[in-house]
Amino acid sequence: MRILLTNDDGITAKGIQVLCKSLSDMADISVVAPDGNRSAVGHGITLEHPILLREVEMDCGGVFGYAISGTPADCVKLAIQGNLVPMPDIVISGINQGQNLGTDVLYSGTVSAAIEGAQQGVPAIAVSLTDYAHDDFRYAASFTKKLCQYLAGQGLPKDTLLNVNIPPLPAEDIKGVRVTKLCLMRYINVFETRVDPKGRKYFWQGGEVLEESCRDPDTDIEAIRNNEVSVTPIHFDLTNYRIMNQVKEWHLSS
């Protein structure tokens, strides 16, 4: 099996290094990842600048990776469409430090890289540890490995990806695995307004998730609140088929 690894925390981040080590006994690993942090860049790609790269030795059995000056989506595009590495059987993006839940996946470089893999016809997994400080990626890596085996064995449509979020807990404290849908995230206090030394307003973006968001147990965020692993199947066709007929009745041509 050939696996392409990428992420949005950058090629030197611990999450991708641990994943590389964990998977290297079951697959040929290629690594194409950003040369630094690219969190929250969404599905952006680099069209207005050249994309630079350098080789980097990974800490996993002599694997060399490519550090790229672009976005996570660029990494997957360059790896596959640019033939930078052999065609992978699975693309894995992660392990991200921090959650990628609900509609926030639209902002996520991690998830967008996996979506890009699926767009290129390669099944893909985005994996995130839902904590910004927790330092132990072992359970997340072993779960990802298990998921790769299922994906290779059971198969999924080629245009499919899985968005996986893992609570920052040791294996024995994980309550199970739930197949979930994305929560429609609602935030409060998104912008903090400040004044610069010249008296001009500026803003820091952040915010807190509304406590009452998505109490439905089938949502990804509720699975995490319950100390379960969340696995959400994702597609990338944004067409809203349900309301095509409604808009057709507007008779816009007339």
Next chain:
Amino acid sequence: MRILLTNDDGITAKGIQVLCKSLSDMADISVVAPDGNRSAVGHGITLEHPILLREVEMDCGGVFGYAISGTPADCVKLAIQGNLVPMPDIVISGINQGQNLGTDVLYSGTVSAAIEGAQQGVPAIAVSLTDYAHDDFRYAASFTKKLCQYLAGQGLPKDTLLNVNIPPLPAEDIKGVRVTKLCLMRYINVFETRVDPKGRKYFWQGGEVLEESCRDPDTDIEAIRNNEVSVTPIHFDLTNYRIMNQVKEWHLSS
């Protein structure tokens, strides 16, 4: 009616100025747009830097707009979640110079801004002129105005947006309006490899759409090939409900 305008070509681009002029007799217009070109930034948002803004006088009846140092999605978030402007009834992103068709909408700053509007519960429209040089936005602006009237009158689910692409033709040469689905875009020659003066490889990203992509007349790209306006209803829930049960049968908890 209150309309929030944004784009990804920047606040001084002709497309947004023409739209502002065209709509200012039917609505109170607010403008929050990037301070420069942000094409292909996808749904990226700015979390690691502060967001700066300055007021700009638009060329449409005394309207003042805000030029923002962030992405198109930041503009909509700051406008609505940051209460920078009164709550709009419709968000319009555009008129973009260049097409936003098929799965490429994932890369699009223009479309992502409209998606952000829908995420905030405001019906939204992304409008693009499918040519990078054509300078006449009049038909595109008048069609957008008509669409706003339908949207206000007929209503659509609050989480809905419309992705509109308009051929670069005078009104009399437009063959009609087609309600479409997004094409699964396939590209060739995506990367051009070059060598820098120090002998290192680098890449320019671009590519050409495969001629045989999406010959289905219901796709957006085929509508444009046929000189029709394309209107695609879009949603932003990436959950692939169809295969949730399939993944549940993997019994990942065991």
